Amino acid sequence: MPERILQWKEEYSIGEEEIDSQHKRLFEIAAGAFSIVSPSERAAKVKETIRRLVEYTRFHFDEEERFMKEELYPHLDTHKELHEEIIISMNAFMRRIPEMKIQELEKELAFSIQSWFIDHITQKDKQIQAWLQKKRRFEGLLEWNEEYALKYEPLDSAYKAILPETKEMILAREETPKQLLARLEQNLIQHYRDEEAYLQSKKILTPEHLLAHKKIIDILQNLIKKMRFNDQNMLERDLALFFQGYLTRHKHSLLMNQESLSISL
Structure with missing residues (x-):
């Protein structure tokens, strides 16, 4: 299941090379949580992956917000709030890792990745794409x-x-x-x-x-x-x-x- 979830699909693309490249990198980092390691190292591996994810996600969100500001995206403030909620959720997940069993950890991580990245990209970032397409058609006129x-x-x-x-x-x-x-x-x-x-x-x-x-x-x-x-x-x-x-x-x-x-x- 995690392997299918973490597979990048072209349908996730918003048509902006820099943003899409960063989204792909998030998927690559997240996949590291499911790499094969011994059971004793599993929790530490997941925690390290989440730490890297939080770090790169902060960078990506800063870049995406800069891009939206430059493009005069009208829903920037609302989108920034969603970014903040994701970071809070990621930090909360990392704090809970020591309390979870490995099966629970993998299941919740897969679910969280779906929410943090796939749902956000397909539901919220895609709105940026639709707005940009409309904006550029209008600018051409x-x-x-x-x-x-x-x-x-x-x-x-x-x-x-x-x-x-x-x-x-x-x-x-x-x-x-x-x-x-x-x-x-x-x-x-x-x-x-x-x-x-x-x-x-x-x-x-x-x-x-x-x-x-x-x-x-x-x-x-x-x-x-x-x-x-x-x-x-x-x-x-x-x-x-x-x-x-x-x-x-x-x-x-x-x-x-x-x-x-x-x-x-």
Whole structure:
């Protein structure tokens, strides 16, 4: 039974090489508890294996938490609490070793390894994988595409800045979708004011361009009105579509004045 439990399976992988490598190492260390030794050495062998497991598990949890923080994983605090519970359980198990008979020891160790590592990986770490996959799909939708470029650096730089700012706002999840959209609306309004002042200074701001800005703000305001409270999935989808349409429409509006822009810039 222990041999089957401690066999690494690809279904345990979360798709992150460093994390998966550390998970495999945990399995390798745990397998040492079931290596063949004399009965008199069995308890000492298990205790030494648990000690090594605790030491490496602490290292792994620190690395995994650092990874989650870098990726802005929204459930980091909850996940850290689970890590702390596992360490407490491992230390408690090690203290009980002298009181257990060898058959009981092996049975409980196999059960504990299932709980500490396999259940945690398949139930909790897999949630990190699912979130990362969703995050990366979304990030791809809000990446700058050169087809949006106007070839006018002051304006292109401003547009490029909006996308990463929006991604960071969404992935941080510190606000409800409605709050986030309202803040985005204010940012976009300020951006348009700056752009209009810039175009006005070049004497190429047209009524059509002002109307294009108004229509885009109207679309965003409609998104805010329709947004269901805390509907993160709808927010991500609609924002991606909004930005794709916004950048395409805005580019078309500016290219209508391409000759004037070329002369002025």
